[in-house]
Every structure is written in structure tokens, then in C-alpha cells.
Amino acid sequence: MSDDEADPELLALLRQHLQGKLNINDEPETGVLEGAEYVYDNSIDVALDMRATKNAAALIHSQMQEKEYSTGTWSEHELHPKSKDETTVAFIFVMDLLNFSFWSLRPEEDRFAVEYRDRRWTGYWSLVASLQRALDEGIPILDPHYWQDEEECNVESLRHVFRSCTDEEIPLLESRLSCLREAGQVLYEKYSCSVTNLISSARGSAARLVNTLATDFLCFRDEHHFDGRRKPVRLLKRAQIFVADLWACFNGESWGEFYDIDKITMFADYRVPQILATLGCIGYSPPLQALVSSGSMIESGSRSELQLRACSIWCVELIRREIKREHPDAKVNAILIDFFLYDTMKQLEEQGKETMPHHRTRSIWY
Numbered sequence: 001m002s003d004d005e006a007d008p009e010l011l012a013l014l015r016q017h018l019q020g021k022l023n024i025n026d027e028p029e030t031g032v033l034e035g036a037e038y039v040y041d042n043s044i045d046v047a048l049d050m051r052a053t054k055n056a057a058a059l060i061h062s063q064m065q066e067k068e069y070s071t072g073t074w075s076e077h078e079l080h081p082k083s084k085d086e087t088t089v090a091f092i093f094v095m096d097l098l099n100f101s102f103w104s105l106r107p108e109e110d111r112f113a114v115e116y117r118d119r120r121w122t123g124y125w126s127l128v129a130s131l132q133r134a135l136d137e138g139i140p141i142l143d144p145h146y147w148q149d150e151e152e153c154n155v156e157s158l159r160h161v162f163r164s165c166t167d168e169e170i171p172l173l174e175s176r177l178s179c180l181r182e183a184g185q186v187l188y189e190k191y192s193c194s195v196t197n198l199i200s201s202a203r204g205s206a207a208r209l210v211n212t213l214a215t216d217f218l219c220f221r222d223e224h225h226f227d228g229r230r231k232p233v234r235l236l237k238r239a240q241i242f243v244a245d246l247w248a249c250f251n252g253e254s255w256g257e258f259y260d261i262d263k264i265t266m267f268a269d270y271r272v273p274q275i276l277a278t279l280g281c282i283g284y285s286p287p288l289q290a291l292v293s294s295g296s297m298i299e300s301g302s303r304s305e306l307q308l309r310a311c312s313i314w315c316v317e318l319i320r321r322e323i324k325r326e327h328p329d330a331k332v333n334a335i336l337i338d339f340f341l342y343d344t345m346k347q348l349e350e351q352g353k354e355t356m357p358h359h360r361t362r363s364i365w366y
């Protein structure tokens with residue numbers, strides 16, 4: 001081939017790159033945002049209100065500024081671990097391994113609750129309180145060897161770890177045991193029982209760590225088929241919140257240092273969609289609104305549930321873009337917006353100011 005004839009293979013690669021189909025620099029992507037936009041574009045039961053989303057962006061930005069919302073806010077929560085070391089890394093891993101489905105059908109006074117440090121904790125905080133209480137009692141709840149030891153770690157011992165001060169036990173207790181067993185097995189087989197080895201394998205990339213969690217651990221593989229699309233839609237809520245909690249706890253340093261942390265999206269749970277709907281940013285079709293308002297169960301992986309979760313991710317992305325458009329120097333990403341929205345929803349709940357219920361799906365994904 002003469003010098004002036006281009007190599008056909010190189011031309012093909014160049015063409016792919018120009019079409020944005022070739023990730024030349026081999027940087028990992030989670031695909032969550034792409035999937036969320038796809039579902040949004042194909043949603044009929046959930047819609048975004050762009051005016052309300054724009055207004056919410058201004059409100060969220062000003063309140064986050066006022067409250068000086070930053071990674072440091074994470075450690076200010078009374079129950080979150082404070083030491084910046086490997087024990088805290090292990091704590092965050094087991095916390096986000098089990099960070100799902102605390103909602104109850106019972107009245108507030110009868111719902112699953114944990115008494116710890118002279119307070120009654122419910123929801124997500126009941127999980128954190130249970131883990132702290134177990135550590136106080138010398139139970140090695142952070143140790144992958146313990147999770148695999150069927151003599152020591154079983155339904156009965158886990159029921160003790162998550163014992164309630166009411167007669168309702170923690171939802172999905174057996175599923176939580178299965179998550180611990182699987183995680184213990186994978187950490188033993190691939191990471192010498194060390195969560196820090198797992199984190200180091202991502203070489204500083206948040207996206208790569210999320211993808212590794214989804215590949216190596218079935219219980220983190222929060223992806224679902226939508227409308228027969230060949231590729232599953234990846235929501236990866238607990239994989240993403242694990243990376244986000246590390247980043248926030250360690251203030252973006254040490255075990256929380258990720259050069260692509262802004263690739264992490266909102267975490268598709270049942271609280272942030274609730275506040276987005278309360279703000280009017282997302283709206284439901286009459287049939288879906290009827291299901292949510294009546295507290296009916298919405299099946300995990302159903303078309304309605306996926307629309308609700310994915311449109312919430314897309315909505316927070318639009319809120320993020322709007323804030324960055326109006327305030328280019330704002331230190332804001334989807335994680336901090338999400339944390340702020342979750343905490344705000346919890347404050348509304350505590351003040352008895354919930355104007356619409358969250359949706360009810362029982363699953364290990366969130």
C-alpha cells in the first residue's frame with residue numbers, strides 16, 4: 001500500500017469515532033443515564049414538567065447553598081461512621097449491600113423500628129443503627145468471613161442484629177442474609193475478603209467500580225428489561241450509592257477518590273421520586289397515580305416501576321444541568337442533589353408534611 005492510501009481499518013475506526021460509537025480512550029461508562037433517557041423517551045405513565053423542574057432547580061440550588069451542602073454533610077449525620085479508615089469502608093459496603101426496602105404497611109407506631117442510643121430509628125436509619133448496635137455488641141457484622149459462616153451467621157442471628165422494638169421484623173430478612181452470603185463468597189473468591197481490594201480494582205474510576213459491582217455481585221445487578229429493548233436498562237441504585245457514600249464520607253480523598261465521580265446519577269429509590277412528584281417535576285398517568293395514592297403494590301421490574309425510577313434519574317439530571325447552566329461555578333453533582341432531596345423528603349416526613357405517599361415496591365434493589 002502506498003503512503004497516501006489510508007488503512008481501511010483505521011478509516012473504519014475513525015468513522016466510528018466520529019459517529020460517537022467508539023470509546024477510544026476506553027473510559028468505562030455505566031450506561032445508567034443512557035438507559036434512563038431511553039425509558040423517559042418511551043414513557044407513557046410518567047412525564048416530566050419542565051417548568052416545575054426549572055423552578056425546582058433554582059429552589060434546590062439556593063437551599064443547598066444556604067445549607068452549605070457538601071460531601072461533609074454526610075459525616076454530620078449522627079449515626080454515620082466518622083473514622084476515615086478501612087473499618088469505615090467495610091461499614092459502608094455492608095450498609096449499601098443491605099440498603100433497601102424499609103417501608104412498612106403498618107401505622108408509624110407499629111412499624112419495624114430499632115432502639116439505639118436512646119432513640120427510635122426507622123427506615124434507612126434503622127439499618128445504620130442496627131449495624132452500629134451490632135458492632136457495640138461485638139458482632140463481626142462487617143466481616144465477610146462471618147457472613148459465610150452458617151453456624152454463626154444465619155436467619156436467627158441476623159434477626160437478633162436487626163431486632164425491632166415493635167413486633168414487626170425488618171422486611172426481607174432472608175434476602176438480606178442471601179446478600180451477605182453472596183457478597184462474602186465473591187469477596188473471598190476474587191478480593192481476598194477485602195473491600196479495599198475491590199475498590200482498588202477500579203483504579204480510581206467510579207464508573208468502573210459500579211460496573212464491577214454489577215458484574216461480580218448478582219445482588220448489585222439492578223438492571224431490568226424494558227419494552228423488549230435488547231439491552232437491559234441499568235439503574236444500579238445500590239452500586240452507585242455505595243460509590244457515592246465512599247466519596248462523600250472520605251470527602252473525595254483516600255478511599256473516596258474517583259476522577260469520574262460526576263458520572264454517578266441520582267439513586268432510584270422510593271423517596272426521591274416522592275419529593276420530585278411532590279414538587280411537580282414528575283407526574284403520573286391517572287392509573288399510576290391511583291396506584292401510588294392508594295398505596296398499592298407496584299411490581300418490581302414492571303413497566304410502571306421502571307418508568308418511575310428512570311424518569312426520576314432523568315429529572316435529577318435535568319435539574320443538575322439547569323443549576324450548572326445558571327451557576328457554572330456551582331459545586332454540584334447528581335449525588336449532592338440526590339442527598340439533599342432525600343434529606344429534605346425525610347424532614348417533610350418527620351414534620352408530618354408528606355402530601356403524597358411514596359410508591360410501594362418490595363425488592364432488594366432499593
Ligand SMILES: Nc1nc2c(c(CN[C@H]3C=C[C@H](O)[C@@H]3O)cn2[C@@H]2O[C@H](COP(=O)(O)O)[C@@H](O)[C@H]2O)c(=O)[nH]1
Binds near residue numbers: 266268271339
Ligand atoms: N436516593 C436516595 N435514596 C436513599 C438515600 C438514603 C440515605 N442516604 C444518606 C446519605 C447521605 C444522605 O444525606 C442521606 O442522609 C437512603 N436511601 C434509600 O431510601 C429508602 C429508605 O427510605 P426511608 O425508609 O424513608 O428511610 C431506601 O430505598 C434507601 O435505599 C439517599 O441519600 N438517596
